[in-house]
Amino acid sequence: MSVPRFWRKQHSRYNLTGTKCETCGKYFFPPRSLCPTCRREGKIVEHNFKGTGKVVTFSIVRTASEEYDLQTPFAVAIIELDEGTRMTAQVICDIDKIHIGMPVKSTFRKITADGESGVIVYGTKFVPA
Amino acid sequence: MREVAVVGIGLTDFGEKWDTSFRDLCVEAGAKAIEDAGMDGDQIQEMFVGNMSGGRFVLQEHIGALIADYAGLATNHIPSTRTEAACASGGLAFRQAVSCIASGTQDIVIAAGVEKMTDVSGGETTDALAGAADREWEGMYGVTFPALYAMIAVDYMNKYGLTREQLAEVAVKNHYNGARNPIAQYKKEITVDAVMRSTLVADPLRLLDCSPVTDGAAAVILCSLEKAKEFTDCPVKVIASTQATDTIALHDRRDISTLDATVAAADRAFKMAKIDRKDIDLVEVHDCFTIAELCAIEDMGFCKKGEAGKLTEEGWTALGGKLPVNTSGGLKSCGHPVGATGIKQVCEVVAQLRGEAGKRQIDGAETGMTHNVGGTGATVVTNIFRRV
Ligand SMILES: CC(C)(COP(=O)(O)OP(=O)(O)OC[C@H]1O[C@@H](n2cnc3c(N)ncnc32)[C@H](O)[C@@H]1OP(=O)(O)O)[C@@H](O)C(=O)NCCC(=O)NCCS
Numbered sequence A: 001m002s003v004p005r006f007w008r009k010q011h012s013r014y015n016l017t018g019t020k021c022e023t024c025g026k027y028f029f030p031p032r033s034l035c036p037t038c039r040r041e042g043k044i045v046e047h048n049f050k051g052t053g054k055v056v057t058f059s060i061v062r063t064a065s066e067e068y069d070l071q072t073p074f075a076v077a078i079i080e081l082d083e084g085t086r087m088t089a090q091v092i093c094d095i096d097k098i099h100i101g102m103p104v105k106s107t108f109r110k111i112t113a114d115g116e117s118g119v120i121v122y123g124t125k126f127v128p129a
Numbered sequence B: 001m002r003e004v005a006v007v008g009i010g011l012t013d014f015g016e017k018w019d020t021s022f023r024d025l026c027v028e029a030g031a032k033a034i035e036d037a038g039m040d041g042d043q044i045q046e047m048f049v050g051n052m053s054g055g056r057f058v059l060q061e062h063i064g065a066l067i068a069d070y071a072g073l074a075t076n077h078i079p080s081t082r083t084e085a086a087c088a089s090g091g092l093a094f095r096q097a098v099s100c101i102a103s104g105t106q107d108i109v110i111a112a113g114v115e116k117m118t119d120v121s122g123g124e125t126t127d128a129l130a131g132a133a134d135r136e137w138e139g140m141y142g143v144t145f146p147a148l149y150a151m152i153a154v155d156y157m158n159k160y161g162l163t164r165e166q167l168a169e170v171a172v173k174n175h176y177n178g179a180r181n182p183i184a185q186y187k188k189e190i191t192v193d194a195v196m197r198s199t200l201v202a203d204p205l206r207l208l209d210c211s212p213v214t215d216g217a218a219a220v221i222l223c224s225l226e227k228a229k230e231f232t233d234c235p236v237k238v239i240a241s242t243q244a245t246d247t248i249a250l251h252d253r254r255d256i257s258t259l260d261a262t263v264a265a266a267d268r269a270f271k272m273a274k275i276d277r278k279d280i281d282l283v284e285v286h287d288c289f290t291i292a293e294l295c296a297i298e299d300m301g302f303c304k305k306g307e308a309g310k311l312t313e314e315g316w317t318a319l320g321g322k323l324p325v326n327t328s329g330g331l332k333s334c335g336h337p338v339g340a341t342g343i344k345q346v347c348e349v350v351a352q353l354r355g356e357a358g359k360r361q362i363d364g365a366e367t368g369m370t371h372n373v374g375g376t377g378a379t380v381v382t383n384i385f386r387r388v
């Protein structure tokens, strides 16, 4: 991913900052700038998520793209945050122990790197809570 | 709206085609379709080409003009448009062609689909395919396309008690059919045991649960039903062509293991065709992974949610079963050149309705359906066909 493309959303990725629609009360992570329910009537504000939630479903990636090849096997999951919104992320844990409903909390980690001396991409991963 | 018919079909062999280029694949399928329709290329008035990622796989964009040019139709300056919706790119091309004729814009149109996936490394292919999902919030975390479907499978197994063996039965059935299809990439039968022993790609999905990486192209000729008799004695009428969307990311879906876009597209299709589920004699569904076939059968309304695994095990979807599913071998065994798949499905159903499907023929088939998915279900195209 290019540097500007990553940098643009760095704030969200580093701090788990999403958005909230004040009209209907829904939370969004990944952030949305338009509420799909209220559309133009929605009032979008920034929201910092607590970072706690549970595993909704998961998989273990064994065959990855070149960028993530060195990390295999790794666990990925759809996490439901306590605020009710869902997101996709890696879970750092014993890959044999991950299960549906497992409580997790967010942590700041390296996601990938652009080659040996390229930009390092950081972001949110989850660990067992 | 005018009634529309398919009067010509053409397919290349599917597989790893070292010796054939992107453009040659598409031109070969197109020429076969024109030949099959018994018409002259000059009669074609407009072209739609489904292609997911010429840009990533062969560094080529501007596909519409390229194919028109190499098909010898650019000298006629016909309009040519490339359509893209990841693995449903071909489905889009087909639906655009149907609309083009139904609306009276043109009388004779070609809809093609093409993908050349094997010129890049496996890792690059995996990365390009991840672009069918949400690159920034799914792919960015190293989540592959098989991993997304694996997460659907885990959710499904947890909710409905589907067994790993039942999942394998889908691949076994599709390989049985593919072994009877001369163009299929993997013309060999496999066993449940072979599926269970194949390499894990993304738990619980194994290599033999996945559609392969494929080069190939497909094309169909459409025209108004009234004109169809000029070209063929057995035109196949398009009685519904529908398309639907859903959230791009899997995590935003109402239910992880239901493709609401399939539900919407199929409901619209049955309404448009004014027929019931039980009138369908065979269906080609988008089995990019074994779990996807089970979801498709259920979400299209052919059985209740959670039942498809058991029905598959009992032979309900096999060649001689109550509802034969993926007589071509499906994406699993026939192959999945992503942009071509939606058109290839149409070719299979048309061949069946004409009684030309050889060893895979469903006796007396009159009505068939296709189901083509983009991404993990963010785009779905369904079509229903009837022998005239
Ligand atoms: C599953 C997948 C990762 C396997 O790729 P791979 O690990 O690079 O596999 P290889 O190319 O090394 O193939 C190993 C062997 O298995 C065979 N093979 C590969 N994929 C196969 C498949 N899906 N079904 C059956 N056999 C397959 C190969 O022919 C090869 O056989 P050989 O050793 O006799 O030559 C790859 O096929 C894939 O990514 N599939 C999913 C495609 C996808 O996501 N499509 C979009 C969906 S909408």
Ligand SMILES: [Zn+2]
Pocket: A021, A022, A023, A024, A025, A026, A035, A036, A037, A038, A039, A042, A043
């Ligand atoms: Zn709102």
